[in-house]
Amino acid sequence: MTLHASAIPETFLAKWQTTTDVMAGIFDVPAGLIMRVLPEQIEVLVSSHSEGNPYEADEKAKLNTGLYCETVMATRGLLHVPDALEDEDWRCNPDVALNMISYLGVPLLWPDQQVFGTICVLDSKKRNYQQKYVELLWEIKKSIERDFVVIEQQEQLEASNAELRLAMRQQEAFSLKLAQSNQDLHAALMRLTSLQDELLRSEKMAALGAVVAGISHELNTPIGNSLLAASTLQSRTAEFAQEMGRGLTRSRMQEFVGTVEQGAAILMRSLDQAAKLVASFKQVADEQAADGRRRFDLGDAVRSALQGLDQAITDSGHRVLCSIGPGIEMDSYPDQLGQVVAQLIANAVQHAFLPGLAGTVTIAAEPDGAGQVAITVTDDGLGIPQDNLGRVFDPFFTTRMGKGGSGLGLHIVYKLVTTTLHGSVEASSSDGAGACFTVTLPLLAPAPMRKPDRAPPAGPIL
Ligand SMILES: Nc1ncnc2c1ncn2[C@@H]1O[C@H](COP(=O)(O)OP(=O)(O)OP(=O)(O)O)[C@@H](O)[C@H]1O
Ligand SMILES: [Mg+2]
Structure with a gap:
């Protein structure tokens, strides 16, 4: 027999105590009992507060000793023993030792039909219970079994509540974890952004380095050429000036003019190249005026x-x-x-x-x-x-x-x-x-944004 492990809530125990007390009064017996079966034992769960009752709540007795209740549980049916002393089968049962010679009891079953125990009345006198008492006992049994349903429902409710609480705790833990990973992500993002800034900075520096190198290189050629042409012209002119005192041949004059022309052409080309370069640097750097619409x-x-x-x-x-x-x-x-x-x-x-x-x-x-x-x-x-x-x-x-x-x-x-x-x-x-x-x-360019022509008027001079 598998046993329900449910503990009976105090409120039900108190209610059943009243029921058992009233039952003992109506049946006019010293003992009204609710018994609960335990592994290998049977326990007096509730015992009526009535005179001459030899049973006390929480009292336990061994099973397989021939108790009235054992038969009720085994047969799952009513047992009525009017007088054990006159009954060969019951004369030696352990309750007779307590002078409980008459017994009326029915089984108590859990909603899943497992045996809970019994509800019974015992007397020290011979008792032949009329049918209406038997029916009353069945009614009390049914009322207690309805309580079992409620107890089980409450237990299930408690279990779902516990599950709910667990799920909520898990949810909380999950939220915490989420918040933590959000924080980690945020930190990672910050690190990434600063890394990106760093990268951008170093890229810009590298670009700037390349630009400076490029500009220097580009300007170096025309300026170098100009310098070379200018210094050649200078020395050739000085030589020519010296020669002028001594008198010049026509061919020498023609040669000098050729040299000057060549030098001036190199100078013009180189300076033009430099000027173009400077103009493009300027064009990149300056805000372009939108002229000539x-x-x-x-x-x-x-x-x-x-x-x-x-x-x-x-x-x-x-x-x-x-x-x-x-x-x-x-x-x-x-x-x-x-x-x-x-x-x-x-x-x-x-x-x-x-x-x-x-x-x-x-x-x-x-x-x-x-x-x-x-x-x-x-x-x-x-x-x-x-x-x-x-x-x-x-x-x-x-x-x-x-x-x-x-x-x-x-x-x-x-x-x-x-x-x-x-x-x-x-x-x-x-x-x-x-x-x-x-x-x-x-096709139609939007009108340019007008810049203010003049500075805003100054405030009054006091
Ligand atoms: N039509 C094209 N065919 C192939 N490559 C091109 C063409 N136009 C531009 N490029 C590429 O784009 C690069 C950038 O062009 P960009 O005009 O900005 O500079 P650049 O011509 O090298 O120098 P700059 O114009 O200042 O003299 C060029 O160096 C070249 O590699
Ligand atoms: Mg180009």
């Missing part, structure tokens, strides 16, 4: 920019084609637009083609019908490696460092397009299939 035809503006291209580009032997037809009206900054186109063409000529091979650069334009025009400058040259595509607009990015490239051309393009012209520019290229720069511009 007017209405113009895009095709005309591009063609006039082509006419102003450097002689070196015109002489390069590459074809520059403009397929922009008339009729694309713009209200914007034609000079800056021309500068952008010229820069893109110069780049194609300088970077796209292998020496000795003639290439083609095509300029086209496609209005989108919604107030914008996409201008493309495409070449059929070597293309731009994918790794470089994202960096070509960065200032000082050049693949011709030390060979005349400052890496400012496309950055100036980017600045002009995005600020003055209010558009966007992107580069695309697939390996070996040339490069394409797309400049997307509004």
Whole structure:
């Protein structure tokens, strides 16, 4: 027999005490009992407070000793022994030793039909209980068994409460863990951000170093050449001055003029190169004034920019084609637009083609019908490696460092397009299939932000 381990709550024990007391009164017996079976023992759980009752609560007796209750539990039925002394089967049972010779008892069962124990009345006199007493005992039994249901429900409730409490504690622990990992994440993020800052700083420093090196290198060549040309001119002029006193031949004079011309040409070229370099540094560093806004035809503006291209580009032997037809009206900054186109063409000529091979650069334009025009400058040259595509607009990015490239051309393009012209520019290229720069511009450039002409008036002088 498996036993319920449930402890009976005090409230029920008190209630059953009253029941047993009343029962003993009605049956007019010295002992009304509720018995509970334990492993190998049976316990007096509740004993009526009535006179002559030999049983005390908590008293335990061994099983298998022939007690009345054992039979009730084994048969799960009513047992009525009117007088044990007259009954061969009951004469020697242990309760007779306590002078309890009559017995009426029924089994008590848990809701799952396991035996709880018994409820019974015992008397020291012979008792022949009428049917109505038997029925009463069954009713009391049923009432106590209903209490068992409640006890079990309460137990289940308690168990679910405990489960709930456990789940809540687990949830709390989980929340704590979550908060902790959030904190860790936050700390990691902070570390990452400061690392990033550090990286950015050192990248900037490296870039700055490269820039300074680049600028020095670039300026060094024209300035060095200028110096050389100037000092040559100086010494040749001094020699010439000395010779003048002695009289000069015509051929000597012609030679000197040739030297001066050559020197001046070198000086002009070198200083022009230096001036251009300084101008591009300035263009990158300064805020560009948006000057020269007017209405113009895009095709005309591009063609006039082509006419102003450097002689070196015109002489390069590459074809520059403009397929922009008339009729694309713009209200914007034609000079800056021309500068952008010229820069893109110069780049194609300088970077796209292998020496000795003639290439083609095509300029086209496609209005989108919604107030914008996409201008493309495409070449059929070597293309731009994918790794470089994202960096070509960065200032000082050049693949011709030390060979005349400052890496400012496309950055100036980017600045002009995005600020003055209010558009966007992107580069695309697939390996070996040339490069394409797309400049997307509004046909009508937004009005520039007006800067205050004068300083705000000063307050009154007191
Ligand atoms: N059409 C092109 N084909 C291939 N590479 C190009 C092309 N245009 C630009 N590039 C690449 O982009 C880089 C950056 O161009 P950018 O005009 O900014 O500098 P640069 O031409 O090298 O120097 P700078 O213009 O200052 O003389 C170039 O060095 C080159 O590698
Ligand atoms: Mg360039």
